[in-house]
Amino acid sequence: MIQNLIILTKNTSNLPLFGPIWNLIVSALGWIMNWIYLFLDGIGIPNIGLAIILFTLVTRILLFPTSLKQQKSSRMMQIMQPEIRAVQEKYKNKTDNASMMAQQTEMKAIYEKYGTSMTAGCLPLFLQMPIIFALYRIIMNIPAYVPSVKAVYESVSTAIGGSSAAQSLLDFGKANGMESILKTLHNLGLDDPSKYNADAVHNFVIDFLYKLNPAQWAKLPEIFPSATQVIQQAAAKSTEINSFLGLNLSTAPSAYGFTPNIYWLIPILAGLSQWASTLLMQKQTMPTATEEGDQSQQMMKSMNVMMPLMSVWFCFSFASGIGLYWIASSVFMLLQQLILNWYFGKKTNEELLQDAMAKANEKRAKKGLPPIDEKTVENRLKLMQAKEDSEEKNRMEKIAKQNLKTKESTDYYNQNAKEGSLASKANMVQLYNEKHEKKEKK
Incomplete structure (x- = not known):
């Protein structure tokens, strides 16, 4: 069995270098998600929607230090731009090796002067990326990380025959417009039976059942009449844990085609919140008015349009639980950006420069190097x-x-x-x- 291809399993990487790190991140975040759900269940409100919102809040708090560092780096880049541009202009059109080496040395000296480095802005984003990817995996496959949720769907899988019911569920899914979901599940393992044993197919079945909406649950007893009672009990529990403000989080807005309905609120709110968050972040990092033609500014403007449109499309195509996470993440990022803008708004360029140089000199002192000023x-x-x-x-x-x-x-x-x-x-x-x-x- 190739575990990394099984949506429900937690081992998800073929890369020897990143596999253990990835699995550690996913397992840690999965533990947090399970703890949040158990907490909500303990106070009588076992709800996936609330769990997703609290989970998003916790992860944004965990990522706040990297966001702070990234924002500080962006502000320092604004302060450094005049000197960087002067060096670039000085060596413009000079392609000989001596000139290129001299330019690199002068650029390095400028970064030292401001107590930062050329990779300072990229590193926080690099650290955030595996966490963000891990978040999506957990939200899309909650039964894999929350045992009490998995138990609801496992009871149905057992009652209908487990792996032996895969072909019947495959036909059921195709008849009910679930081809895209079946594709991500390798058609419940039937694409290549030699790759997947009975346990693997059983996991595919659980993951498939988790993605059924109320209308599909209502049709399932027609295929498995002997398991009607178990299916109805699981359907009721699934509705309870997946309902949020009148929406079923396992239902994708695209399930109703392009006919306007209440589920359209998910992609619309996702796009608006993403737009507001991006706009507010760029307000702090946007270049000055004298740099209107700068390529980086044009890129920022393009992102301000493309990112919200991508949010709308993804949240329209995927289950509403993903859309809820996207909205919650954008709202928390917006609040975080307001805090960061307020914090950096109180700092003068001179204060930021002194702070950066002080930290740089601390690192140099540990290495036995003389301080810089x-x-x-x-x-x-x-x-x-x-x-x-x-x-x-x-x-x-x-x-x-x-x-x-x-x-x-x-x-x-x-x-x-x-x-x-x-x-x-x-x-x-x-x-x-x-x-x-x-x-x-x-």
């Missing part, structure tokens, strides 16, 4: 400039000397003849031979 870096840049000017002066002097030698040689060989004439060329050959004959006699 603005004057030190500026002196280093002046020395670099002086060295570059000296090298350029020496190069020009060499060129001048070579030109002088060439001129003297040409004048010598062209004496007593018109320059460029046939006589001058013959004279040049004669003088050349005479010169070398004298050397040989000596």
